[in-house]
Amino acid sequence: MNRPLKIGITCYPSLGGSGVVATELGKLLAERGHQIHFISHSVPFRLGAFQKNIYYHEVEVNDYYVFRYPPYDLALATKMAQVAKMQQLDILHVHYAVPHAVCGFLAKQMVGDQFKLVTTLHGTDITVLGQDESLKDLIKLAINESDAVTAVSQDLIRETRDALDITKPIDLTYNFVDKRLYYPRDSADLRKDFASPNEKILMHISNFRPVKRVNDVVDIFEKVNKEVPSRLLFVGEGPELPKIQCRIKEIGLENRVHFLGKQDDIAQVISMADVLLLPSEKESFGLVALEAMACGVPTIGSQAGGIPELIVHGKTGYLAPIGDTDKMADYTIALLKNETLLKQFAEASIDRAHNVFSTDSMTDKYEQIYYRVLEKS
């Protein structure tokens, strides 16, 4: 049996899928007896109740008057080095390249080869920031200097190689879902607040950034609603939200569309839906679609990025080219009008989410990577 490890984890604690994956992974590793040290500016929002083997180290930034911008990145790198030394970390696992992988690299310069640096790429750190000339070379350096690099889909591995001309091996570590939390919840009572028994519920959950193409969600719903009595539920917040709220009013759909804002208990919320809409422009994986699958909710979306690796077209959802909202609406109508098919898709979704993207298999994979890089020293 391999020895328990001391693992530092840095992620964005308050936003997005990368922080969710990092925090859930930390909790699972702690359950397996590893000692986990989160290093960040605030407590990761998914950390929840006190758990054995989990520690949190806060990064404090000096906002001295000469600074135009407080140097969070430098304070983080220093804190990583301090924690690595004090706690004798074996591994520092950073999620999202900017600035975390760069800070991890700097920490290693301070501490030496005492710990191994593992970087997980999540998507926009490559597909958006990796294209930015002000960051590109630094991201490339951090990737090349990491002891292991993982990415959350084959598509993201390909994009990383193409965009940054990376030749080193990149491990595939799909997002995962905990079936103890993500399963179809009883939602009959909650549904009553939004839809009558003959109406279907379509849902979109995101951070409402331009890459999510939230306008496409509205286009799809407009078409579907003409054929199938239905409601649209939006969950989350972000920059595109006010524009979408105005558009919904303009087209007179305000009585059929509901804005739920940010929600914590996503499994409970998703369980109300009949289908999830994910027409993204870029999506390295699509964690929300996996969470929906695990709750028995098929996804209709675009073929962007890693979505086709997650959703099996014609079995656990339907995919169409980015922007083809007519096709996405047709698929949605066909599925919502056929109860037998909808049930088959729901069952296939649960089965795929729980078996192919299970916490056990992905935690095993990350552990194997940690022991592999440690063996090399």
Ligand code: GMT
């Ligand atoms: O979707 C977002 O904009 C948030 C972003 C993040 O960095 O937290 O999500 C990215 O990482 C998730 C976890 O690995 C993936 O499931 C999302 O597909 C990915 N988002 C994009 O590629 C746009």
